[in-house]
Amino acid sequence: MSQVRILWADDEIDLLKPHVLFLEQKGYEVVAVNNGAEAVELAEEQHFDIVFLDENMPGLSGLETLQKMKENDATLPIIMITKSEEEHIMEEAIGSKISDYLIKPVNPNQILLSIKKNLDKNRLVSERTTSGYQRQFQQIGMQLNDRLDYHDWTELYKKLVYWDLELEDSQDKGMSEVFRMQQIDANNQFVRFIKENYEDWLNGIEEAPVMSHNLFQNKVKPIIESTGDKPVFLFLIDNLRYDQWKTLQPRISEFLRVEDEEMFYSILPTATHYARNAIFAGLMPSEIARRFPDMWKTENDEGGKNNHEADFLASNLKRMGMDISWSYNKITNLNAGKRLADSFFELKDNKLNVIVYNFVDMLSHARTEMEVIKELADDSPAYRSLTQSWFDHSPLIEMMQKAAEMGGHFIITTDHGTVRVEDPVKIVGDRNTNTNLRYKAGRNLNYNEKEVYEVRDPDDVFLPKYNVSTHYVFATKDDFFVYPNNYNHFVKYYRHTFQHGGVSMEEMLIPFISLSTK
Structure with a gap:
């Protein structure tokens, strides 16, 4: 990784020499100037990773320097340092999209923290997120081996979504893959849970969660x-x-x-x-x-x-x-x-x-x-x-x-x-079979029973019968139904698309x- 370059502009820069030496001992390269005009010129000519900018400088003020630097490079992180605690100065600096705001006198650790917060934030957050999920991984795995009820599943799914969002920007792709495999495992277990309980919920045999048909009444x-x-x-x-x-x-x-x-x-x-x-x-x-x-x-x-x-x-x-x-x-x-x-x-x-x-x-x-x-x-x-x-x-x-x-x-x-569907499942139906990729309703449906959730009698789950031999099959996990004719074309066309109709937590x-x- 290349050395981080810091531009520090302050009309009293000589008094800040201990801070500069502290940063150089930490491995940073610091270019120090004592006025805003020189800072603007250097920022246009050279690459800097971050800028420390005194608010109260003679000539070109800190706020004016800030504006010119942002016009040249809107993405450059700029830290404003000032003796003033006046609210309007803070508001103007924040409105100009500064990255941080420090009040003099500053100590070296404040400076170091600001650098890490702005330059190392993604890495630090990624590392902390990864270690946090590593600690949760085993706990989630143990939960999946328990006999969960419908409330447990909602809480577990919330937890999985939390880590999905947290790991979204993770730089640890290996950990993201571990999480994806745990998601797959969770959906496999959830499908078993639905197969075991769905009909009993609808028929009053087991205590049921709030569902679509009683949402208005209950909520x-x-x-x-x-x-x-x-x-x-x-x-x-x-x-x-x-x-x-x-x-x-x-x-x-x-x-x-x-x-x-x-x-x-x-x-x-x-x-x-x-x-x-x-x-x-x-x-x-x-x-x-x-x-x-x-x-x-x-x-x-x-x-x-x-x-x-x-x-x-x-x-x-x-x-x-x-x-x-x-x-x-x-x-x-x-x-x-x-x-x-x-x-x-x-x-x-x-x-x-x-x-x-x-x-x-x-x-x-x-x-x-x-x-x-x-x-x-x-x-x-x-x-x-x-x-x-x-x-x-x-x-x-x-x-x-x-x-x-x-x-x-x-x-x-x-x-x-x-x-998001991944795996094709072959199914055959007559011309009256519906076209949805995640469920099929009809007669004369041919499929592998182990790959689907099947309902032979629609009355069991309060679904309409369109003829005496109507039954329903649902794709599970991230599967999708494909007819054998022109199979490869439709697999390629629909894989990685977002579909609904079947059985998954999502x-x-x-x-x-x-x-x-x-």
């Missing part, structure tokens, strides 16, 4: 009833994984306070047609199909399969005895989002306002369809980054900010997550966030 209704006259805004961001929520949380926390962060289980299939209709109807899919035969769409029906969510919600609220004013808006494109954002204050008199935002779902599908998006979101960190970038420039953040101005209570949730364990105004 939303109590919030509405506890907030008095205040409005409740429910933002359902389609296809939002828990790690994506954690990526958006810092931005949202600028104007909303997180009161509670919970998780619930999406029903199967983890697909919008089933999971989101179940949320709004307060019913499982087969119950919806039976009660609302004209509104429930089969797998082979043309057109959208979630066009009656407002009708389902109206019926659900009535069954729960909730005679309240409410609104429902679904955003499926940018223009619709802008229109709702422009008129958002019109919602203030409703007790409940539901805003379904489909963009993350569209982004997920675009990740499959568009080569540019494929390159931008090649893995989970890139997918999270793309979600963050979209959110920062979307009408959704404007809506949330306007809702915060109105006061009230806020819910951010979703209907299911997605998983798809089934999803966030339910309660927030209030700051």
Whole structure:
């Protein structure tokens, strides 16, 4: 590694000779000057890793020197050193994007700490993160060998997402690979857990977690009833994984306070047609199909399969005895989002306002369809980054900010997550079989039973029967279904894309966030 070069500009630089010698003994090269003009000239002509800049110099002041240096190289870390504790000077320096701010007299260790914080931060954070995960690795492994219940799995998944985010920028690629293998192991165990318990949950044989079809009854209704006259805004961001929520949380926390962060289980299939209709109807899919035969769409029906969510919600609220004013808006494109954002204050008199935002779902599908998006979101960190970038420039953040101005209570949730698929699983079905890559519904399906979660009788899991021999199979972990014909083409086309419909922690364990105004 090349020697770190420091430029230090101070009109009393001779008095700082002990500090300079201290840094040189630590292996740094220090170039010292006594005025701002010379510092600017040197910074333009030579490479420096970091600059220490006195705020109060004759001639070109520290702030003026700072401005000129930033114009030349906006990425250069600059530490402002001053005798003054005046607030306006601090604010001006911080507004000019200084990297640190030190008050004279400074001691050598302060200087050393500032250098490490700015130049070695990534390495130090990476090393600490790696050692932290190394300590947790064995504990997580032991947990995976225990008999976990549904609550244990949500807590374990939160822990895995935490380390996923922490290791995202790690310079230790070997440790990142160790974590990836532990994620795979966890998903393998989670699939076994779902196979053993899912049907029992739905049939009341075992205590069940909150799931899509009882989310309103168990979570939303109590919030509405506890907030008095205040409005409740429910933002359902389609296809939002828990790690994506954690990526958006810092931005949202600028104007909303997180009161509670919970998780619930999406029903199967983890697909919008089933999971989101179940949320709004307060019913499982087969119950919806039976009660609302004209509104429930089969797998082979043309057109959208979630066009009656407002009708389902109206019926659900009535069954729960909730005679309240409410609104429902679904955003499926940018223009619709802008229109709702422009008129958002019109919602203030409703007790409940539901805003379904489909963009993350569209982004997920675009990740499959568009080569540019494929390159931008090649893995989970890139997918999270793309979600963050979209959110920062979307009408959704404007809506949330306007809702915060109105006061009230806020819910951010979703209907299911997605998983990045890796391994193809061969399946054969007739021409009426649905096209989803993570679940198949139909008859005459041929597959390897060991590679899937199969439901031979849809009644067992409250799914519709489209004929007497209909059954469902779900891809698990990071598998995806591919037909044998033109197999290699479709494997190459869909591998490393984000899909949903099957059984994985990423798809089934999803966030339910309660927030209030700051």
